[in-house]
Amino acid sequence: MDDAELQAWIERISLEFFGIPFRHRARFNPRLRSTGGRYFLKSHDIEISPHQLEAHGADEVEKIIKHELCHYHLHIQKRGYQHRDAEFKTLLEQVGGSRFCSHLPTTMKPKRRVEPYRYELRCGRCGMSYKRKRRMDPRKYACGKCRGRLELFLLEVT
Structure with missing residues (x-):
């Protein structure tokens, strides 16, 4: 799957579950390892980790997309878009998004270099x-x- 397919997927989910179009950019970011996706407040763009798709499949990524779209739509409407806000939690539950993403297998995580004491x-x-x-x-x-x-x-x- 490439960025254009992801863009179309997010636009479809936005219309289907939120009834509002997604009018910004969506893209995969292979550097995302500890999170499934992220929403940018200034540009309103959404990035999704391709590793989540590879490790857990389309159903899990769809939940991540719904999570990021909750941030997106609430922020644009100037409502409570943060994780701690009741509006965010309520909308996330209504659309069936995930609160947390599944962890990646250890084989997909980057190896940390341990520096010795010198x-x-x-x-x-x-x-x-x-x-x-x-x-x-x-x-x-x-x-x-x-x-x-x-x-x-x-x-x-x-």
């Missing part, structure tokens, strides 16, 4: 140790335990 700050008075990933100036800080002077040491990274 530095250690050690208190000269009490011996308290603070490990850090980035270099910092020990003269600007004091020990949190005894307010003693800190010394910077480079750790061996394996």
